[in-house]
Amino acid sequence: MDTAMKIILFSIILQGVWCKGFNISLPEKIEALNGCSVIIKCAFDIEEKYDQDLSETATGVWYKNDTLQKHVVFNSSSINHSIKANITGKLKAKDCTTVFYNVDSSHIGKYFFRLEGNGGLKWTYTKTSVSVDVINSPHNPTVKLYVDEKEAQSQQEVLEGSSVCLSCSAETLCSSPPATLTWSSTSRHPPFSLQEKQNQNKLISHLNFTATPLQHTATFTCTVTYQLQNNNKTAHSNLTLHVTYAPKISLSSSCNRTDVTVCLCEVDGNPSPKLEWHLSGRPVTNSTIMSISEERLSSTVLRSFITLHHSLTHTSTVQCVTTNTHGNDKHLFQWLLYAQESTGINILSVLIGAAVGVLVVMVGCGITYIYARRGKRKPSQTRGEGTSQVISTDEAGSQEDEESIYVNKLTLVGAATLNHPESLHNSSTDFINTSQASCDIGCVSSLTADYAAVLHPKGVKKSSMGGDKVDPQRDQYILQRDINTSGVPLQAK
Missing domain, CATH: 2.60.40.10 (Immunoglobulins)
Known part of the structure; x- marks a missing residue:
């Protein structure tokens, strides 16, 4: 039993304390939606002398608009009804709550309740009724x-x-x-x-x-x-809902450096906040070296710009300050950070690039130095394979004017002295044999396998070559020394 029903029964009981009789409690009016089912809360009381006549077989009857018999629309003891309804309360407990199902416009009207029990318990409650109204659309909550x-x-x-x-x-x-x-x-x-x-x-x-x-x-x-x-x-x-709150500066507030420095400050607050720019802690306004403008984005959001000459950013700090009736907020701009962001320069990248550049320059200088050193060296080279040697003189002319002469090491000095003494001019040749010192006559083949190439310019006379003069006695001495050393008589090839 819900609270409403308890209140109705309590009121009936209270009335019965003073004057117990036939009374009923009904809602004055019920509004139902077309197509819905509606519950009519109902509770009654009877005179005390009829209490013994109220049993489980008691009947409940509903009249519409008046209490004439012809206007009965529902009788709990009958199966034929004008409306589809059901008494859900227990009449023995004096509960006459009733449900009207699938109501429509035909249900509109006043309803009266009648109780019929055993013996002489027959009573229609004509003084109290309930009005039922049916609507097609629900009311707004x-x-x-x-x-x-x-x-x-x-x-x-x-x-x-x-x-x-x-x-x-x-x-x-x-x-x-x-x-x-x-x-x-x-x-x-x-x-x-x-x-x-x-x-x-x-x-x-x-x-x-x-x-x-x-x-x-x-x-x-x-x-x-x-x-x-x-x-x-x-x-x-x-x-x-309308909410008031203290101003808050947006994280999108920033500065941008180009030819001049432009700072943006965006704030949200309700009531709409006021905004000021401070340089080095002091409020500023429009002047020849700075300009301030504002843009209202909504009833609560304000955006402000300040344009500064670069000379101010080297000596001043820039701060955005905003207030309204519920509080304040402020934001200090960092110049170093905004300078890096506006120019797109990354300090670490610059340092790495500088180091790479220095390294490239050093490598280039090293390569240039090596080639320069090689260029200064004389073209005199000695190549050896085993005991063979090649000698190039620094008086050689062009390749097509040169003549190559191959001679045995032992016969080279004699041939040069006797036939072409000028071919050894300005040359220093050491024919020290790298073979074993104890070689005998059988080593002639190894000795004769060593050759030297002497480049002799064609058509050039001794007088035009320059350098030291040829000494026949010295050459003869050298030839005789080599013969005595090797123990092998000179043979021309």
Whole structure:
């Protein structure tokens, strides 16, 4: 038994204490949605002398508009009814609660209740009736605003951090199945709690949360849904929340350096905040070396620009300061950071590039130095394979004017002395044999395998060659020394 029924019975009992008689308790009016089922709460009392006649077999009768017999629309003891209904309460317990199913416009009217029991218990309650009205569309639910547990006007501003409760109530136009209430919002849902309850005629839902700037100008909608047999019918109401909060400077605030320095400061606050620029801690305004402009993006968002000459950025600090009735905020701009961002220069990249450049220059210098050293060396080279040697004189001319002469090491000196003494001019030749010193006559083949190539320019006389003069006696001495050393007589090849 719900609370409403307890109240009705209590009132009947209370009346019976003073004057126990035939009394009934009915709602004065019931409004139902077309196609729904409606419950009529009903409780009655009788004179005490008839209590013994009230049994489980008692009958309940409903009249429409008057109490004439012809206007009976429902009798619990009959199977033929003008309307589809059912007495769900127990008449022995003096509970006459009744359900009217699938109501429509034919159900509109006043209804009277009659009780029929055993013996002489027959009574029609003509003094009290219930009016039933049927509507085609549901009423919009009612939404109310509570701030810190106090009811507020729907357009009242709410301070950030306040406890907010939105209450939605709708009439129970359909008793079965019951109506439902749902919430929706145009902003991101804050953390909230939901409470629901239902009394005799209303369904109530409470949405509780803490106000934040995200809910400013957000619209909260409460929707009631009635489930019918063929389709659902809905209705809704909404409330727009107005949140006040201290200003906050956006993280997008920054500076950009080109020919001049331009700083941007964007702030959000409600009421709309004021904004000032400070250089070295002092407020500034438009002048010949700086300019300030503002742009209002919305009722709460303000954007301001300041343009500065570069001379100011070397000696001044720039700060954005904003205030409104609920607080203030400030932001200091860092020049080094903005200089790097505006020019796109990365210090580490510059250092690495410089190091690589120095390394490339050093390698290039080293290569140049090596080639320069090689170029200064004389073209005199000695190549040997085993005991063979090649000698190039630094008096050689062009390749096509040269003549190559191959002679045995032992015969070279003699041939040069006797035939071409000038071919050894300005040359120093050491024919030290790398063979073993104890070689005998059998080593002639190894000795004769050593050759030297002497380049002799054609058509050049001794007088034009320059250098030292040829000494025949010295050459003869050298030839005789080599013969004595080797122990092998000179043989021309």
